[in-house]
Amino acid sequence: MSSHADESGKKMGMWLFLYTEIILFGGLFVLYAVYFSRYTSDFIEGGKGLSLIFGVVNTIILLISSFAVAAAITAIQRGQKKIVLSAIAGCLGCGAIFLVNKYFEWGHKIALGIYPNSDRLLDGPDGLNMFFGLYYIITGLHGLHIVIGMTFLAVSFGFVLVGRVTAKRFALLENAGLYWHLVDLIWIFIFPLFYLVV
Amino acid sequence: MENKDHIFAYKTLFYVLLVLLILTSITVGISLVDMGKLNVWLALGIASVKASLVLMVFMHLKFEGRVLIISFLSTIFFLAIMIGFTFWDIGFR
Structure with missing residues (x-):
């Protein structure tokens, strides 16, 4: 029966899940937009407090990782197992670098006394408190998605390695890839919202 | 291509x-x-x-069938409603 597995049904299921993710982050972006319109000057000040370099580097890393996953799908369709494995490994490496960057970025902010409920934010303007509250919620939730995506891809890596994901049956890898691209998609919007507000 | x-x-x-x-x-x-x-x-x-x-x-959305395309666009449509109606409310308060 395994030869009759419903590959397109599995993919449809993944997309349905991705729709709920779009609405989840969409809701947070709406929250951001509403407070941006209310506290525009505070949000601009908050945005200037974030390191543009970290934002740009992490954007480039995620775009490259998405390319690697897309290349892995092309490779599995062509049955080039070695390329699949190295592309997934490259993507996992990119994810790890992203998280390390995030660690330094958050660590630096926390060292400056900017974290949820910190005295500095509570005593400062309301808008700035809102901005950094949303910054930690949205980038934190996104970071969690990076960790889940990496786990999903690592499992797919193992399945490709032992030959359970092949050119004929690769829905698992495809779904892990779709999830990873969604994480990239969300970052594409987080980046201008937080790092490019002027 | x-x-x-x-x-x-x-x-x-x-x-x-x-x-x-x-x-x-x-x-x-x-x-x-x-x-x-x-x-x-x-x-x-x-x-x-x-x-x-x-x-x-x-x-690969370019390759997908009608069901996926329509369901995806519906999601974006509902997202637009969420954003649009929120700002409609905020804008006229």
């Missing part, structure tokens, strides 16, 4: 990556010039173009 088996050539994927990186540098460049409200719209516009490229090529 691609064949009937719905496979994107590595070259195509790489070109898309290059375009995404170029768009990233453009959006950073634009953000350094203060144009008021226009900055926000340009940043969101470029982000939408980047998102479309990732969806169409990296996520």
